[in-house]
Amino acid sequence: MLSAGPTPHTPLSKWSFTIRALNGKSASWNWDEFSALPRTAIDTDIHCVTKWSKFATAWEGVTIDTLLAEAARHGVTPSSYTMAVSDGGYTTNVPLADLTGGKGMVAFNYAGAPLDPEHGGPARLLVPHLYFWKSAKWVRELRFMENDAPGFWESVGYHIYGDPWREQRYSGDP
Amino acid sequence: MRLEWKTATVEKVVEETSRTRSLILSVPRWPGHRAGQHVDVRLTADDGYQAERSYSIASAPEDEKLALTVEKLEDGEVSSYLCGELRVGDVFEVRGPIGGYFVWNAKDGGPLLLIAGGSGIVPLMAMLRHRAATRASVPTRLLYSSRRWDDVIYRDELVTLSKNDRALQVTHTITREVPRGWKGYHRRVDRAMLSETAWPAGERPRVYVCGPTPFVESVANELVALGHDASLVKTERFGPTGS
Numbered sequence: 001m002l003s004a005g006p007t008p009h010t011p012l013s014k015w016s017f018t019i020r021a022l023n024g025k026s027a028s029w030n031w032d033e034f035s036a037l038p039r040t041a042i043d044t045d046i047h048c049v050t051k052w053s054k055f056a057t058a059w060e061g062v063t064i065d066t067l068l069a070e071a072a073r074h075g076v077t078p079s080s081y082t083m084a085v086s087d088g089g090y091t092t093n094v095p096l097a098d099l100t101g102g103k104g105m106v107a108f109n110y111a112g113a114p115l116d117p118e119h120g121g122p123a124r125l126l127v128p129h130l131y132f133w134k135s136a137k138w139v140r141e142l143r144f145m146e147n148d149a150p151g152f153w154e155s156v157g158y159h160i161y162g163d164p165w166r167e168q169r170y171s172g173d174p
Numbered sequence: 175m176r177l178e179w180k181t182a183t184v185e186k187v188v189e190e191t192s193r194t195r196s197l198i199l200s201v202p203r204w205p206g207h208r209a210g211q212h213v214d215v216r217l218t219a220d221d222g223y224q225a226e227r228s229y230s231i232a233s234a235p236e237d238e239k240l241a242l243t244v245e246k247l248e249d250g251e252v253s254s255y256l257c258g259e260l261r262v263g264d265v266f267e268v269r270g271p272i273g274g275y276f277v278w279n280a281k282d283g284g285p286l287l288l289i290a291g292g293s294g295i296v297p298l299m300a301m302l303r304h305r306a307a308t309r310a311s312v313p314t315r316l317l318y319s320s321r322r323w324d325d326v327i328y329r330d331e332l333v334t335l336s337k338n339d340r341a342l343q344v345t346h347t348i349t350r351e352v353p354r355g356w357k358g359y360h361r362r363v364d365r366a367m368l369s370e371t372a373w374p375a376g377e378r379p380r381v382y383v384c385g386p387t388p389f390v391e392s393v394a395n396e397l398v399a400l401g402h403d404a405s406l407v408k409t410e411r412f413g414p415t416g417s
Contacts (some may be wrong), residue, residue, distance in 0.1 A: 003411055004275050006394035006404045088404060102214035118391055158276035170272060 004152070008087035008138050015122055017106060019071045022079050025069035031122070037062045037070065040105060044128040046135070047164035051095045059126055061107030062092045064099040064142075079144035083151055084125050087138040091151035093128055093160070094134055096144075102130060106139060131162035131169070177215060179267040180204065180209060185239060187262060188329045196243045201268060201362045203241055207231055209304040210277035210297045210382065210410075213242065213270030217252055227252040227366060230296040230384075231271065232399075234303035236287045240268075245293040274384065276410045280310035284380060285373045289363065289393050294412060295327050297383055302342070306335055308343060315343045315407055317371050319363050319389070321350045332395025356387075363389070373390045375401035384410040 012031040020026040029037070041060045043134065047053045068078060084092050084101065107126040108115055116122030120137030127134045133153045154160050159168040167173065186198035212230045217406045227250075244293075246257035246391035258265075278286065288298040295318055305312060320326045326346065336344045346357035347367065359367055373379035381402060383393050390411045397407050 003409060005409055006398045006405070006407050007391060009395075066362075118387075157272055170177050170269075174176070 003088060003137065005088055006021040009117050010087050010122065010138070010140075011092040016140065017067075017123065019027060019076055020143045021071075021076040022144050022146060023075070023077060024076070025075040027067075027074040027076050034062065034106075034123075035108070038066055040066070040107070041136055042100075042126075042128075043153075044126075046128050046132050049131045049133055049158065049162070052121070053164075058111050059105070059107040059153060060109035061105040061123065061126060063102060064104040064106070065102060066126050067106065068100065068108075069143075076125075079146055081148045083143045083145055084134075084139050085141040085143055086136050087140055090136065090138075092125075092134050092153050092155075093145070093149055093151045094130070095148065095161075098127055098130060103127065129164075131159070131164050133158060134162050136158050177269045177272070179269050181265050182215075182240070182268045184262050184264045187260070191234075191325050193257070193325070194243055194245045194327050197256065197260070199240045199242065199268070203239050205271070207235055207240075207271035208274075208277040208279060209300040211271035211273045211300075212297070213240075213268045213272060215242070215252060215256070216267040216269070217255060218267070220258060228272070230300070232296050232299050234300055234307045236304065236307035239246045243293065243296045243299075258337075276384070276408050278304070278380065278382060280305055280308040282380060282415060284312035284314060284353070285374050285377055286312050286314040286348040287379040287381045288314065289317070289381070289385075290318045291363070291389035291393075292320060292325070293327065294383075294385030294389070294410070296384075297410060298382060299328050299367050300360060301308060301382065302332075305342075306339070307399060311341050313341045313373075315345070315371065315373060317347070317363065317367070319347045319349060319385070321348070321374045323348055323353045324355070330335075333366050362395050365397075365399065368393070368396055368400060372397070372400075375403070378403065378406060381407040382410075383407065395409060 016028050018028040040063050043056050043058050045055045047130045104127045106123050108123040125136040125139045182201045185200050188196040212228050216226045218224050229242045243258045247253045282349040290298050316332040317349050336342045352360050383390050390409050
């Protein structure tokens with residue numbers, strides 16, 4: 001399990017999620033606004049870099065497609081790369097193409113119940129086709145970047161992209 | 175730079191407790207490591223089946239040989255071999271070192287607070303061995319939770335290290351049966367124990383917590399409740415499941 005420090009316990013009253021564009025524009029939702037957005041449920045397999053996989057896990061959340069469509073109304077224009085920023089300051093980089101087209105969501109329910117803090121709640125990024133550290137726990141912000149850049153995990157030795165099918169665990173893996 | 179698989183030859187096996195043993199390895203072209211890092215171990219069966227697991231490095235960067243300490247897990251297909259049939263002279267593959275976050279260098283300073291649950295002591299022992307090897311005088315406290323006195327890994331070495339070093343304080347707590355006449359803590363690590371044994375938050379210690387996931391969750395939450403800066407509390411969680 002990849003967690004580098006104490007589990008943050010952000011109360012829902014202080015929680016918000018923000019998408020920040022390169023042009024300085026941003027869109028933010030507080031918990032009530034976020035949970036009122038159209039929801040999507042998915043069943044998917046997940047793959048942890050520490051060698052385990054879990055099959056047919058059930059998640060519910062808001063897809064990045066939905067969030068981007070909402071954010072566009074605030075003038076937020078996407079760029080090719082993103083940095084997911086979490087409580088505690090942890091970051092991980094994900095190309096936009098790996099989040100759109102139904103591939104990524106901000107998930108807040110797991111197996112029919114609210115996601116608990118130990119597993120990344122109140123909300124975590126979910127990018128199931130990449131190694132699970134990319135599914136940033138306690139995510140609070142998606143920041144657009146012009147070029148790909150390593151986040152926290154990638155700067156301490158994990159792979160810049162993290163494709164489980166190519167076993168891209170550590171930096172330098174082909 | 176790619177982390178290549180390298181051949182490790184077992185030079186020595188040290189039985190630490192009934193469930194743990196240390197493997198002293200010779201690894202040609204080992205690039206060196208920092209205290210707190212781990213390696214991936216890969217076993218290949220005669221039929222080509224491969225299994226990989228991660229293990230913490232127990233040796234100090236200054237030690238001549240790489241040492242891993244492995245705990246036998248129920249149904250652990252890798253650990254049951256490493257803690258069972260494996261003999262001196264056997265070989266397997268290692269890849270590493272891995273992990274650039276849960277690491278401590280004597281130059282980082284302190285005070286240093288190490289909190290271990292069970293085999294979570296292993297990467298912390300690498301830090302203590304590194305501290306001793308560099309003769310660092312960084313004020314250090316170790317709080318180490320074990321089920322039983324006989325489950326305490328590196329028990330004698332910890333006695334020796336702390337006996338010769340006034341700047342190192344080692345505190346044990348035992349969560350199950352205690353030896354006759356035991357005067358130490360006999361419960362899980364809790365807030366009261368942390369306030370009595372850990373550096374106060376105001377000293378801004380560098381904290382490393384390692385152990386099973388529920389242990390680390392609980393200890394890290396209590397440390398934050400006691401006022402420790404979350405950014406100074408580094409955690410490493412062991413466990414077969416989680417996310």
